[in-house]
Amino acid sequence: xxxxxxxxxLVAATNMALYAxxxxxxxxxxxxxxxxxxxxxxxxxxxxxxxxxAEKGLDYAANNYAIGSEQIAAIRNKPDDAAAYPAIDPVxxxxxxxDTVIIGAPLWWSDMASPLQTFLFHYGKQLAGKRIGxxxxxxxxxxxxxxxxxxxxxxxxxxxxxxLWIRSSQTSSAPTLVAEWLKTIDYKNITDNxxxxxxxxxxxxxxxxxxxxxxxxxxALQEMLASAGPVTIHMSDHGDMEKVGILPQSLPTNxxxxxxxxxxxxxxxxxxxxxxxxxxxxxxxxxxKIDNVTSGNELKNILGSGxxxxxxxxxxxxxxxxxxxxxxKATTMYDLRGxxxxxxxxxxxxxxxxxxxxxxxxxxxx
Numbered sequence: 001x002x003x004x005x006x007x008x009x010l011v012a013a014t015n016m017a018l019y020a021x022x023x024x025x026x027x028x029x030x031x032x033x034x035x036x037x038x039x040x041x042x043x044x045x046x047x048x049x050x051x052x053x054a055e056k057g058l059d060y061a062a063n064n065y066a067i068g069s070e071q072i073a074a075i076r077n078k079p080d081d082a083a084a085y086p087a088i089d090p091v092x093x094x095x096x097x098x099d100t101v102i103i104g105a106p107l108w109w110s111d112m113a114s115p116l117q118t119f120l121f122h123y124g125k126q127l128a129g130k131r132i133g134x135x136x137x138x139x140x141x142x143x144x145x146x147x148x149x150x151x152x153x154x155x156x157x158x159x160x161x162x163x164l165w166i167r168s169s170q171t172s173s174a175p176t177l178v179a180e181w182l183k184t185i186d187y188k189n190i191t192d193n194x195x196x197x198x199x200x201x202x203x204x205x206x207x208x209x210x211x212x213x214x215x216x217x218x219x220a221l222q223e224m225l226a227s228a229g230p231v232t233i234h235m236s237d238h239g240d241m242e243k244v245g246i247l248p249q250s251l252p253t254n255x256x257x258x259x260x261x262x263x264x265x266x267x268x269x270x271x272x273x274x275x276x277x278x279x280x281x282x283x284x285x286x287x288x289k290i291d292n293v294t295s296g297n298e299l300k301n302i303l304g305s306g307x308x309x310x311x312x313x314x315x316x317x318x319x320x321x322x323x324x325x326x327x328x329k330a331t332t333m334y335d336l337r338g339x340x341x342x343x344x345x346x347x348x349x350x351x352x353x354x355x356x357x358x359x360x361x362x363x364x365x366x
Contacts, residue, residue, distance in 0.1 A: 021097055022046040022191065026104030027116040029060050032137045032171045033104045039174040040102065040135070043182060047098075053115050054087035071114035079152065085118040095126040096209065096292065100133065100191055101157075103150060107138035110145035112153075120153035128156025129211050129291050133185065134163040135178075137171070160185045197222075198315035199265075199288060201275070206302045209315060210265055212288035217267050220251040221287060222314060230313040233273060236306075241278035243303055245310060247271050254285045263293030275303065275310075 024046045028034035034050070041048060060068045071086050078084040095101075103120070106113040112120075120127075134150050136143040143165045151159065164181040166174060182188070197218075199210040212218040225231060228248070235245035241260075250270040259281045260266065266274040267285040274284075277296040293299055303310075 022100040022102060023049065023093070023095075023098040024102045024104065025049045025051065025093075025116075025119060026135075027051040027106065027113050027119075028104070029106060029113070030168075032166075032168055033106055033135075035171055036135060036137060036166055036174045036178065037104045040104075040178050042175065043179060044187065046102070049091060049093060051091070051115050051119050052089045054089055065108065068108045068114060072109045072111050075114060075117055076111070082121065085121050086114050088115050088118045091119060091123075093123070095123060095130070098130060099211070100131040100187075101127055102133040102135065104135045105137070105146050105150075107136055107141055107143060107146050110141055112146045112149040117149060117153060120150070124153040125156065125294055126292055127154045128293070129289050130157060131160055131190065132157035133160045133187075135181075136163060136165050137168060138165070139168045160190075197288075199225075200311075200313040200315045201290065202311040202313070203308050204302065204304050208290050208302065209292075210263075210288045210290045212265075213286050215254045215285070216252045217254050217285045218287050221247075221267075221312075224249060224251070225312060225314045230311050232309050232311045235273075235275070235303075235308050235310050239280075241276060241280050242266075243275045243277070243308065243310070244268070245273050247273050251285075255283045256286070257281070257283050258286055262296035262299050263290035265289060273312075275299070277303070 022044060024037055024040060026033050026037050026049075028037070028050070037048065040046075058067055074084045103116070105116050108114065111117075132150065132154055134147060136146045138146075143163060147159075147163055151157070162181075162184065164177065166177055170177060197212045197214070199212055199221075201208045201210055212222065224247075231248060233245035233247060235243040238244045251267055253267060253270050258264070258266070260276040260279055262277050264276040265287040266276060267287050268274050269284075273287075275290070277299040290299070
């Protein structure tokens with residue numbers, strides 16, 4: 001029997017890492033949060049950034065934490081003024097590389113520690129659409145103020161619930177508390193399932209990345225693109241609020257009443273693919289949202305005025321560039337990430353619904 005030979009795109013590992021990465025960003029004065037983050041990173045794979053104040057040698061604990069109190073008061077008085085936030089050391093990070101961001105924060109005077117607020121003030125809008133986990137350390141005070149700061153500074157974040165509150169006296173138990181929290185928020189599944197939920201949208205020389213929703217409509221779109229490859233649709237302006245184009249085939253609908261915002265990807269009447277750059281309120285199906293869209297005007301400038309050809313491509317998948325068919329029965333199967341799935345004599349029968357490569361041919365499992 002001839003072996004099945006597959007040549008897989010070299011971007012596999014790169015893309016899978018790119019779209020399933022976690023960033024941990026934290027500030028720690030007493031090292032309690034540092035110890036918690038150390039326990040966290042012993043249980044997950046993540047990139048880590050420690051925020052440091054630009055001004056060194058400050059004794060934040062002196063005079064009943066007077067310096068920290070003054071900084072928090074300045075932020076409370078002018079939360080939209082960059083000058084109200086204390087300077088921090090420069091940070092080099094590309095938020096587009098991450099799907100999940102875990103914030104490790106000390107509590108100062110009921111609020112998030114000011115240096116960490118500075119980081120989120122500058123980067124929070126770029127975290128829109130990303131999963132946000134929050135870990136808070138405090139002596140005894142409740143953490144609702146820190147949660148409110150996080151939601152104010154990351155207005156478009158998808159916050160994981162619950163936040164993890166570790167009191168200072170519990171720091172030594174951080175490994176156990178962190179493990180329980182990761183199970184509670186279902187961290188493993190939500191990060192594993194995100195490997196293939198990215199969509200690339202190319203138009204006018206620009207490529208945007210979108211995060212697809214977890215519903216049958218978005219999964220059908222993924223399956224269509226996995227089977228057919230990139231799809232180009234001709235889109236036109238409608239109502240000065242959206243671009244609309246017809247997909248090659250109808251998708252299942254999951255209609256609900258939606259108030260759209262810029263970047264929303266909508267399925268209308270089963271076959272109309274819609275990119276919103278302004279608000280609307282109607283019953284239709286949400287497919288996903290373009291990442292890091294800060295305004296409708298920004299999106300309109302990219303898509304242009306009038307008609308435009310838009311190409312949809314799955315991101316974060318390996319892609320199989322060539323195959324050699326096996327003339328015998330199936331003994332090995334691969335999914336569209338190029339991952340070996342099983343040795344099976346009956347092909348994808350009984351496997352989860354999806355597209356598989358069996359004997360060099362794309363086959364659908366039901």
